[in-house]
Amino acid sequence: MEKQWYTISVYSENHVGLLNRISGIFLKRHINIESLNVSKSEIEGVSKFTIVVFTTEDWTRKIVGQIEKQIEVIKAYYHTDDETIYQESALFKIASHLLFDERQIQNIIKESNAQIVTVNREFFALAKTGRRHEIDEMHDALLPYGIMQFVRSGRITVTKAAMPISEILQEFQEN
C-alpha cells in the first residue's frame, strides 16, 4: 500500500501520562511521528492531539484503533491532507543589522506575508503561518543571510467533515 501524509486527530480527557501512552503506540510499531501538537479543543475540558504521520492507510487505521482503545481517549480520527485545512507556524530570529545591510530581507518579509513580532537593537523576530512548503521556502530564502534561531510548530488542522465529539460524549453519558 502507498504511503502518504495522514493527520490523526485525538480527542481525550486531560490526563497526565496519556501523551506517553499515545507516543508508545507509535514507538511499538516503529513509526515516526512527523509532528505533534496538543491543545484544548472546541469542547471545554477536552484535549486535542494532532499527530502527523507518513505511512500507509492500513497502518494509520490500526494506530487509530489502538489510540482509541486507551481509556482516556474519547475518539480518534484520521484524515488525508485533502480532507483537512491545516497550517503550521514558524518563528525566525535574525540579527537586526541585516534588516538595513541586506535590502533583500525586506522583500522576503513582504513576499512571504510574514509578521515582524519584535525588533530590538540585536535581533528581530519574524512569525510565519502557512503550509509546510511556504515556511520551508521562507527559511531557504533567509538562510544565506544567517538565521540566529528557527522553530516550526506541529501541524494544526480542522477537518472539512464533522468530528461530532459532543454527540459521542452525550452517548457515553447515556450508557
Next chain:
Amino acid sequence: METLKAQKKDSKKQKAIRITGAEAIIHCLLAEGVDLIYGYPGGAIMPVYDELYKFQDKLTHILTRHEQGATHAAQGYARVTGRVGVAMATSGPGATNLVTGIADAQIDSTPMVCITGQVTRSLLGSDAFQETDIVGISTPVTKWNYQITKVEEIPEIMAKAFYIARSGRPGPVLVDITKNAQFDELDFVYEKCTAVRSYKPVPKPEPSSIEKAAELINSAKKPFIVFGQGVILGEAEAELKALVEKAGIPAAWTILGLSAMDTDHPLNVGMVGMHGNYAPNMLTNECDVLIAIGMRFDDRVTGNLETYAKQAKVIHFEIDPAEVNKNVKVDVAVLGNAKETLNAILPLLDKKEHKEWKAEFDKMHQIEYDTLIKNDIHPTKEGLTMGEVIEQINVASGQKAVIVSDVGQHQMIACRYAKFKQSKSNITSGGLGTMGFGLPAAIGAKMGAMDREVVAIIGDGGYQMTIQELGVIFQHNVPVKIVVLNNDHLGMVRQWQELFFDRRYASTVMTNPDFVKIAEGYHIKSRRVSERGDLQEAVQEMMASKDPYFLEVKVEKEDNVFPMIPSGASVSDIRLK
C-alpha cells in the same frame, strides 16, 4: 476526576470514616470483594502492609518469594476464578519485578490490579532510594495505570482500577501510591465505579452485522469455527456449544480457548496453531466460511497471513474493535460481548449437519493419530514421552483437573493432550510465552479453586526460573501437584536448533540439580520416575495426595513436538514429522 463524580449522583450517601490512605486501600480491596492478594513488602509500601497485619482476618496476603511470582499467582487466580487478581509490591525493584507478569496479563487479557508503593511525593524525580518511574515503565503493558500522590484520590482511583481491569476486554491495571498518600488521612467513602467517560468497554452489537453473519453461516457448505479466550472471558461457553450443535459446525480452539468446550465433544476438532492439530490447521485453508469467536488471529495461529484462509469468507465475533482487521481482513465483524452476540445469532441459524465436511476432519485426525498421537501417548520406544505423562494425568484426574503449564515443549504437549470437561481449566502463558509462569500461576489457581485438582506441568528450564515459589507451597501447604518433565534441555529452543540451525545446540543443554532433593528441602512429598513401568502408579499416587506433591519425570532428551507449522509457513504446510 469530574467524570466519576457525575456517576456518583444517584448512589446512596455513605457515612465517611476518617482513616489513613493505607487503611483506605484495604477498605477499597474489601469493597471490591478481594480476600486474597499476593505480594512482597518493602519500604515504600510498609504503611499498607501494616494495615494488612491488622486486617489479616479479612484479607489474606501471600508472601511470594519474588514479585514476579506474585503477578503470576494473581494471574492464575484470575484465570481460574474469572475475578480480578491482585498483586502488591514496593517501589523500585519491587515494582520493576512485576513488569513481566503485567505484560503477560496484558497480552492474555487477564484482569489484574497491581498496587505499588512509591517514594513520598516530595522526593519524586530526585532519584531517591528505590525510586523508579513504574508508571512510565508499565504504560505500554497496562490497560491503564495511575500514580496517586494525594490521599483523597485513593477511593476513586481504586474503584476505577478494578472497573477497568475487569470490564470489556480485561487487562492489568497498575496503581502507584506515594508514601505520603499512604500516611495521610482522608474522609473515606467508597463507591464502586460503573462507568468512565471516554471508555466504552463493550461495543454495542449491530443487528445488521449479526444478520449478515447468520446469512453467511446458513449458506456455508464448509463452515469452520475457531474460538479463543473471548468465549471464556465472556462466559459464553453454553452459547458456543448451542451454536456449534445447532449449525453443526466443526470447532477448533486456540491455545487460550482450551477448555471452553468439552474436549470430547464430537464437534471439537482440536487446536489450531503452530503445534496444533493437523485437521483444523489444514482445513482452515479449505473451509468456505471461517467463524472466529473471541480470538485475535495471533501469528502462532495463522502462520503466513498471505496464505491464511484466503478462500474463505471470514466472520469475526470480537469485543475489541482494534482487533478487527488487524491481522486478517474480515468480511463481517460482529462487535460485542460473545455471550450477547452468540445469543443474538442463535435464533437466526438454520439447524444443520455438515457430515461430509466433518468427515474430512475425522479423516485427517486419523492420519495424525496414526503417525503421531499414538506414539506420543502410547509409545513403544524405550524413553518416556511427555505425551504419555499427560495421558496418565487425564486418566488419573478423570479429565477434571486444572492444567497449568509453563512455556516450551511440555506446554505444547500439555495443550495438545490434556483433556477438559470444565471451562477455565487451562492456564498457560499464551501470548507472551513467559517461562517461569507455571509454578506461581498454579499456586494462584489452586488458591482460587481449592475444590479442584491443580496440576502444574513444567519443563526443567522454566521450573528453575521461579523455583523459589516452592517456599509458598511449603509455608501455606498449597496442595498443587507439580510435574516437571525433565529432558535436561531447553527443549523447544533445542528443537528449533535441530530443525533450523543445523543442530548447533547453543546454550540449550542443562546440567540440572537433584529436583527431588530440592523439593524435599521444602518438605514437599516428591518422587522421580524414569521407567515407564512406574509412571502410572506414580501419577496415581500424586493425584491421590492431599498434600502438595512433586513428580519429576525423566523424559526422552531429544524428542520433538509435532505437528509443526514452521515459522512463516502456511497453516496448510503443517509438518507431521
